[in-house]
Amino acid sequence: MSRKFNLLIVDDEESLRTLLESELEESEEFSVDTAADGGQAINAIQAKVYDIVLLDIRMPRVNGIEVLKFVQEYSPTTQVIILTNYADVKTAIQTIKMGAYDFLAKPYDIDELYNTIHRAIERRQLFIDNKLMKNELSRKAGSPELIGQSPSFLKLIESATRVAASDSFVLIQGASGTGKELIANLIHRRSPRSSRPFVALNCASIPDSLLESELFGHEKGAFTNAINTKQGLVEVANGGTLFLDEVGDISPSIQPKLLRFLETGEFRRVGGTNLLAVDVRVVTATNKDLREEVSAGRFREDLLYRLNVFTLFVPTLAERKDDIPVLAEYFLQRKSKTKNPKKLTAQALSLLMSYEWPGNVRELEHVLEGALILSSGDYIEEGDLSMYFQRLGTIGEDVPSEDSGSISLDDLEKVHIERVLRDQNYNRSRSAEILGISIKTLYLKIKKYGLPVPD
Numbered sequence: 317m318s319r320k321f322n323l324l325i326v327d328d329e330e331s332l333r334t335l336l337e338s339e340l341e342e343s344e345e346f347s348v349d350t351a352a353d354g355g356q357a358i359n360a361i362q363a364k365v366y367d368i369v370l371l372d373i374r375m376p377r378v379n380g381i382e383v384l385k386f387v388q389e390y391s392p393t394t395q396v397i398i399l400t401n402y403a404d405v406k407t408a409i410q411t412i413k414m415g416a417y418d419f420l421a422k423p424y425d426i427d428e429l430y431n432t433i434h435r436a437i438e439r440r441q442l443f444i445d446n447k448l449m450k451n452e453l454s455r456k457a458g459s460p461e462l463i464g465q466s467p468s469f470l471k472l473i474e475s476a477t478r479v480a481a482s483d484s485f486v487l488i489q490g491a492s493g494t495g496k497e498l499i500a501n502l503i504h505r506r507s508p509r510s511s512r513p514f515v516a517l518n519c520a521s522i523p524d525s526l527l528e529s530e531l532f533g534h535e536k537g538a539f540t541n542a543i544n545t546k547q548g549l550v551e552v553a554n555g556g557t558l559f560l561d562e563v564g565d566i567s568p569s570i571q572p573k574l575l576r577f578l579e580t581g582e583f584r585r586v587g588g589t590n591l592l593a594v595d596v597r598v599v600t601a602t603n604k605d606l607r608e609e610v611s612a613g614r615f616r617e618d619l620l621y622r623l624n625v626f627t628l629f630v631p632t633l634a635e636r637k638d639d640i641p642v643l644a645e646y647f648l649q650r651k652s653k654t655k656n657p658k659k660l661t662a663q664a665l666s667l668l669m670s671y672e673w674p675g676n677v678r679e680l681e682h683v684l685e686g687a688l689i690l691s692s693g694d695y696i697e698e699g700d701l702s703m704y705f706q707r708l709g710t711i712g713e714d715v716p717s718e719d720s721g722s723i724s725l726d727d728l729e730k731v732h733i734e735r736v737l738r739d740q741n742y743n744r745s746r747s748a749e750i751l752g753i754s755i756k757t758l759y760l761k762i763k764k765y766g767l768p769v770p771d
Contacts, residue, residue, distance in 0.1 A: 319555040319595055320347040321437060322364060326357040326383060327372040327399060332422075336370065339426055354378025358386050362590040365391065365554045368436055371416075372399045373407055381411065388415050389536075389545050393443055393552060395436040399424075444513050444552055462498050463646045464639040468631045472499070472525060479626045480506035484589075485578065487623045488601040489561075490630030493678030495629065496601035497561060499630060503599055504557040512556030516551050520562035528570055535560045538587025554594040563623065564604035564615060575619045598623075617726070633673040633680060640668055643677060647684045658691060663698040667705065686728040692736060692750065704728075730765040734756070742770050 323346045325336050333350045340346045349364070351357040356379045357369070369387060373380035380398065387394050398419035400408040408419035417436045420429060462473065479486055482502040488496045497516060504514045522530055529538075533548030550558060560566075566574060577583045582593045600623050609615035633640070644665070649657045660668070664687075673679055683704050684696075691700040733751065740746045748758040762769055 319512065321345060321555075322347050322349075322369040323359060323368045323370065323433070324349050324351060324357065324360055324366045325370045326351045326375070326380070327353065327370075328353055329372075332399075336429075338422075339429075343430070344545035354380065354383045357383050361387060361394070363393050363592065364549050365592060365594050366394050367440060367555075368433055369398055370398045373404050373411070374401075381414075384411055384414060384416055391547065391551070393440055393547060395443075397432055397436055398666050408553065439545055441513070461646070462495065462502060463643050464636060465642060466631075466636040466638040469639060470638050472628060472630060473502070475628055476502050477506050479628070481508070482626075483507075483597055484625040485597070485623055486599045486625070487606075487627045488599065488630060489606075489627060490601070490603065491632050491676055492603050493676030494630040494632060494675055496603075496630055497559065499628060500557070500559040500561075500599045500601060504559075504597075507557065507597070509556050509597060513553050514557050514559065515553035516559040516561060517549055518561045520690045524567045524570065528565070528573065531570075532573070532583045532585055533588075534586035535588040537698055540587070544586065545585075548583070548641040550577065550596055551592070551596050553596045555596075557597045557599055560598065560600045562602055563600040563608055564609055568614070568616070571616045571619050575616065575622060576697045578619075578622045624742065633676045637669060640680065641665060643680060644684060648688070651685055651688055656694070658688060658694055658696050661695050661697050664696050664701055667698050667701055671705065689728045690732045690735075692732075692739070726765075729761070730767070731763065733761055736764075736768055737767065737769060744769075 318729075321338060325333050325340075325348065327333050327336075327350075330352070334353070337348050337350055340348050349360055349366075352361050353375050357371070358378065359371070360366075361383075369383075371380045371383055374667075384396055384398075387396055396411075396416045398408045398411050398416050399422065400419050401422050405419070405421060408416075411419065417439055418432050420432060422699045427537065464470070464473075476499050486500075486503060488499050490496050498514070501514060504510060517530065519527060529542075529548070531548050531550060532544050533551060534542050536542060536545045573583070578598060580593075581595060582591050584591060606615055606620050606624075610617045610620055644660055648659065652658060668680070668683075675682075683701065685701040686704060691697065733747075736747050736750050737744075740750065744755055744758055748755045751758065753761075761767075
């Protein structure tokens with residue numbers, strides 16, 4: 317069963333609080349807390365992350381409007397449903413403009429209450445999805461699926477599926493480009509938390525000075541340019557899964573704070589004094605040998621033991637070469653712009669099978685993307701791959717280059733356009749049609765690459 321949603325009822329009428337609490341707890345969907353006034357509500361929100369707040373407007377000392385403003389500042393993903401008398405409907409409508417999700421007039425219809433709460437939960441998820449949109453787009457730039465049928469790969473999937481049912485921390489080890497994040501995503505999708513957020517953070521891509529704030533959030537004024545309070549990703553992931561990629565790159569100054577969070581589920585925002593608690597499953601990944609990092613004094617031994625309750629090892633592509641044909645077919649289908657994707661000739665596939673793939677699945681994907689640009693027929697031939705491998709010095713005559721370890725897609729595109737133009741006697745209309753682009757785009761490409769095209 318997935319985690320219960322945290323719900324706070326704020327109303328100064330004791331009988332109403334008791335009635336709502338008993339009604340909502342019967343469903344077993346919610347973990348319900350109550351507050352008798354706005355001051356108690358603010359204290360509760362500072363100590364716990366709530367999904368939903370049912371908030372009365374008229375209360376002594378601190379009214380509902382002030383609580384609503386505090387929620388928007390302190391915990392913007394929390395959805396507020398206003399509880400109001402018919403006489404206060406006009407004020408309730410104003411709270412919608414201020415950011416409340418909806419309002420309900422007393423006396424409440426329990427079915428309407430449930431429906432409103434469920435819609436608010438859906439809105440909260442959409443809010444989180446939008447908040448993480450940049451992360452999502454970055455993640456989905458690679459392959460969103462796990463492709464493979466080799467014994468080592470199937471064993472990995474079986475182990476990941478088995479551990480997904482538990483709530484244990486998982487450490488995923490493997491070289492760059494092997495698909496560690498896809499395994500983490502699989503664990504989340506197969507877990508009881510699958511309906512809650514999956515939040516990914518690449519620890520190596522964020523400076524140490526910002527990583528703590530990204531993880532745990534910060535209070536307004538905590539440092540220069542902290543003009544607003546910000547929720548950390550541990551709060552955004554509440555109830556779901558937090559994936560920390562390249563965890564071996566976290567600096568020694570952040571490691572003890574991460575360890576404390578893993579042990580207690582509690583944290584403080586940067587610049588804050590209040591202790592917050594969330595319910596998050598943490599899955600981590602690294603391409604480093606963390607035991608070597610411990611021996612070198614760069615990684616805490618107690619943090620390693622906390623992270624690797626269960627360890628998964630992702631095989632390299634060289635260790636699962638049987639999967640190259642199915643991976644190649646998948647990438648060609650996924651990246652093809654036509655209804656009939658291109659296929660590999662036997663010679664081209666043999667070339668792919670003979671290479672050791674130090675960049676793993678990611679390198680294979682990029683090589684095939686470049687070959688699609690170079691190929692002009694229905695099949696990708698050995699020659700369409702040769703440029704990449706010759707630049708690496710792995711086949712044929714080595715081609716000198718300042719950067720012999722890689723070839724950009726721009727270089728491949730330039731060569732392909734030049735070849736098509738030459739084959740079509742520099743007829744731009746026919747060349748554009750073969751390339752699948754407009755004549756205007758072809759002109760821009762010619763200008764971009766400085767191609768020598770006769771008038």
